[in-house]
Amino acid sequence: MSKAADLASLASASETALSNRNILYNGAMEISQRATSVTGIGASSGYFTLDRWQIQAANTAGRLTMTQTADGPSGFATCLKLDCTTADTSIAAAESLQLTQSLEGFDLQQLKKGTASAEQITISFYVKGNASATYVAEMYDLDSDTHINKTFSVTTSWTRIELTYVGDTSNPFDNNNGGSLQFNIWLNAGSNFTSGTIQYPWGGGNNPGRAAGITSFFDSTNRTFFITGVQMEAGPVATPFEHRSYGQELALCERYFQSLVNGELVGSKNTASRMRITAKLEPEMRAVPTVTRTSTNVVFQGVAESLTSTSTTAAQAANSGTKCMAFDLGGFSSLAARSYGGADSSPTSPVFNCDAEL
Numbered sequence: 001m002s003k004a005a006d007l008a009s010l011a012s013a014s015e016t017a018l019s020n021r022n023i024l025y026n027g028a029m030e031i032s033q034r035a036t037s038v039t040g041i042g043a044s045s046g047y048f049t050l051d052r053w054q055i056q057a058a059n060t061a062g063r064l065t066m067t068q069t070a071d072g073p074s075g076f077a078t079c080l081k082l083d084c085t086t087a088d089t090s091i092a093a094a095e096s097l098q099l100t101q102s103l104e105g106f107d108l109q110q111l112k113k114g115t116a117s118a119e120q121i122t123i124s125f126y127v128k129g130n131a132s133a134t135y136v137a138e139m140y141d142l143d144s145d146t147h148i149n150k151t152f153s154v155t156t157s158w159t160r161i162e163l164t165y166v167g168d169t170s171n172p173f174d175n176n177n178g179g180s181l182q183f184n185i186w187l188n189a190g191s192n193f194t195s196g197t198i199q200y201p202w203g204g205g206n207n208p209g210r211a212a213g214i215t216s217f218f219d220s221t222n223r224t225f226f227i228t229g230v231q232m233e234a235g236p237v238a239t240p241f242e243h244r245s246y247g248q249e250l251a252l253c254e255r256y257f258q259s260l261v262n263g264e265l266v267g268s269k270n271t272a273s274r275m276r277i278t279a280k281l282e283p284e285m286r287a288v289p290t291v292t293r294t295s296t297n298v299v300f301q302g303v304a305e306s307l308t309s310t311s312t313t314a315a316q317a318a319n320s321g322t323k324c325m326a327f328d329l330g331g332f333s334s335l336a337a338r339s340y341g342g343a344d345s346s347p348t349s350p351v352f353n354c355d356a357e358l
Contacts, residue, residue, distance in 0.1 A: 261342075
């Protein structure tokens with residue numbers, strides 16, 4: 001290779017980040033703080049198993065099981081697996097099923113959307129199923145209600161999909177912690193979303209083209225869908241998947257969801273039966289979290305005493321923030337005016353979930 005070609009190659013490489021290329025979270029499907037398998041999904045939308053990956057379902061009688069499973073292609077220990085458990089062969093017009101990840105505006109500014117130098121966006125991932133199928137990968141701009149869509153094919157063997165989308169010189173992303181972009185994989189849809197022409201390039205108000213040409217995931221209880229190695233990056237080239245360390249990926253996911261175990265809690269008397277409980281949130285969360293109690297057994301140790309709350313009374317938020325959570329909890333009796341530390345007899349079992357998802 002000539003010196004000029006060497007310099008050109010070096011200049012091109014310098015424009016691609018060597019790290020922090022992947023804008024998406026948990027692309028290798030390693031982090032599953034909530035659960036590793038959940039059945040009966042389809043009646044509503046939600047985050048069920050793998051962190052940052054949401055199922056959005058509407059108006060369908062179909063049901064599925066969502067699992068983190070050890071069946072990845074070479075270089076990937078785990079993947080996300082969807083199994084159809086209840087078929088729906090009479091698809092309603094407004095029916096939809098999507099696998100989704102939402103991204104905040106802070107993470108998207110390198111795409112230069114809304115400028116004359118808007119970057120192309122490239123998505124890559126590994127996928128397979130029980131049979132051949134066609135699905136749609138969509139970029140949906142939540143700030144401007146516009147989207148761009150491409151179909152991709154699934155076979156019975158692991159295949160790497162690479163899709164590049166044109167940049168959008170209109171509609172910049174908001175630069176804040178709100179949801180600005182959704183990456184959606186359309187797996188099932190009714191005529192409201194399939195009767196038009198696939199939306200490409202960016203456009204709005206074209207719902208009939210969002211999922212045109214897709215296979216129905218709910219067409220049979222034999223239907224499966226596996227995915228891992230999902231990467232979104234700026235530019236026209238799909239680079240090798242960026243493997244972050246487990247610790248790095250967990251910390252990134254904990255910005256949106258954290259579980260607190262008993263031993264992380266500190267308490268002090270509020271009333272004779274209620275305790276003010278605090279816990280530090282590390283890392284700082286995206287927004288003030290919604291707190292859900294997941295265990296009816298909370299144990300505290302004071303001076304020469306042990307206190308247990310089995311009350312199912314919901315936690316009452318009190319001056320919580322993104323760095324530290326404070327709330328009241330009832331179900332105690334004869335509390336003394338002193339501080340209490342959480343006695344963690346089960347250090348891996350969460351007692352509270354903190355959710356700041358988009």
